[in-house]
Amino acid sequence: MARGQRPVALVTGGAGFIGSHLCERLSDEGMDVVCADNFATGSAANVVHLLDRPGFRLVEADLTEPLDLDGPFGYVFHLASAASPRDYLRLPVETLEAGSLGTRNALALAEAHGARFVLASTSEVYGDPLEYPQREDYWGNVNPVGPRSVYDEAKRYAESLTMAFRRARGTDVGIARIFNSYGPRLRPGDGRVVPTFIRQALDGEPLTVAGDGRQTRSVCYVDDTVAGLLALARSDLTGPVNIGSDEELSVLALARLVREITGSDSPVVFVDRPVDDPRFRRPDITLAAERLGWRPRVLLEEGLRRTINYFRAQRGLPPVSEWV
Numbered sequence: 001m002a003r004g005q006r007p008v009a010l011v012t013g014g015a016g017f018i019g020s021h022l023c024e025r026l027s028d029e030g031m032d033v034v035c036a037d038n039f040a041t042g043s044a045a046n047v048v049h050l051l052d053r054p055g056f057r058l059v060e061a062d063l064t065e066p067l068d069l070d071g072p073f074g075y076v077f078h079l080a081s082a083a084s085p086r087d088y089l090r091l092p093v094e095t096l097e098a099g100s101l102g103t104r105n106a107l108a109l110a111e112a113h114g115a116r117f118v119l120a121s122t123s124e125v126y127g128d129p130l131e132y133p134q135r136e137d138y139w140g141n142v143n144p145v146g147p148r149s150v151y152d153e154a155k156r157y158a159e160s161l162t163m164a165f166r167r168a169r170g171t172d173v174g175i176a177r178i179f180n181s182y183g184p185r186l187r188p189g190d191g192r193v194v195p196t197f198i199r200q201a202l203d204g205e206p207l208t209v210a211g212d213g214r215q216t217r218s219v220c221y222v223d224d225t226v227a228g229l230l231a232l233a234r235s236d237l238t239g240p241v242n243i244g245s246d247e248e249l250s251v252l253a254l255a256r257l258v259r260e261i262t263g264s265d266s267p268v269v270f271v272d273r274p275v276d277d278p279r280f281r282r283p284d285i286t287l288a289a290e291r292l293g294w295r296p297r298v299l300l301e302e303g304l305r306r307t308i309n310y311f312r313a314q315r316g317l318p319p320v321s322e323w324v
């Protein structure tokens, strides 16, 4: 597990939103990091600030092809997959392959290196949930042939494959079911609700609330998400374990909050709701609290302010004031 006494972590999808924060945090903690990405939805710009660090390596690789990477790896974090609905609807086959072939290749690598494998699964495995809040023992309500199924079923398969490697081959695995995360490095055009509302508010465009906006989400600041992934990696928990905020709010309330913090007077407009859009979503995070000692720390207003300030900085604008 060590190269020159330092643990090496492989982060697949490391040039994406969550992956880049994970790479940074692992590097901050003194680990050697290999970031493998095919840049389908991520960008080298997200990790460019890490390239000069000793022990950090960026490798262009498609996880759906067999991998031959220098380790030895102590940890394999498997994040490679489109994650935004706009991206996975645009890349349906690639998304299914990242979840199936990609997960298989990442698991095989972890097995070969005797590494601990952490799967970035998703709250989408619960589909449009019929139980509330969602506990890990809920099996979900997924439409297997709907447009979102390319993502949901890929992740359900990835979880199943991960469990098969553990049961049949003794691979050391942990499954994180990540709920909506947000923060700096989200792309303004990736279509997810937080970056979309922020971009629209900063551009003075109407905020596009889907349906009547009463559907709920519980959004978690990316630093907390990354802390949850690390806690899982360092534990012996197989899971699955929910990693997300339990501070739930409606999409309409989120739009109003973004308007308030940005000081924007953009109107809200109501647009069609996507097919199979889940009506509500809130994790039960008891398992993470009890087994990992983890819970989110960053309050929504603070996380949104940091994210808005990132978007403003990208446009050369000063940060918003501390007080809203």
Ligand code: NAD
Residues within 6 Å of the ligand: 012, 013, 014, 015, 016, 017, 018, 019, 036, 037, 038, 039, 040, 041, 042, 043, 061, 062, 063, 064, 078, 079, 080, 081, 082, 083, 084, 087, 098, 102, 120, 121, 122, 123, 177, 178, 179, 180, 181, 182
């Ligand atoms: P992202 O799109 O920003 O990052 C995904 C990264 O994976 C990108 O850099 C992309 O180029 C890379 N990738 C995709 N296919 C690949 C392939 N075949 N080979 C190599 N690299 C590939 O998305 P994100 O929000 O950072 O999500 C990261 C992971 O976390 C995903 O697995 C996603 O399913 C999971 N997740 C994210 C959220 C969230 O709210 N952001 C919620 C639940 C689960």
Ligand code: UDP
Residues within 6 Å of the ligand: 084, 085, 180, 191, 192, 193, 194, 196, 197, 208, 209, 210, 211, 215, 217, 251, 273, 274, 277, 278
């Ligand atoms: N949404 C919205 N306006 C947008 C983008 C998304 O109202 O411009 C809604 C979307 O319909 C869903 C919620 O916000 O109800 C979260 O969507 P997102 O795509 O961020 O993630 P999901 O949780 O659906 O994967």
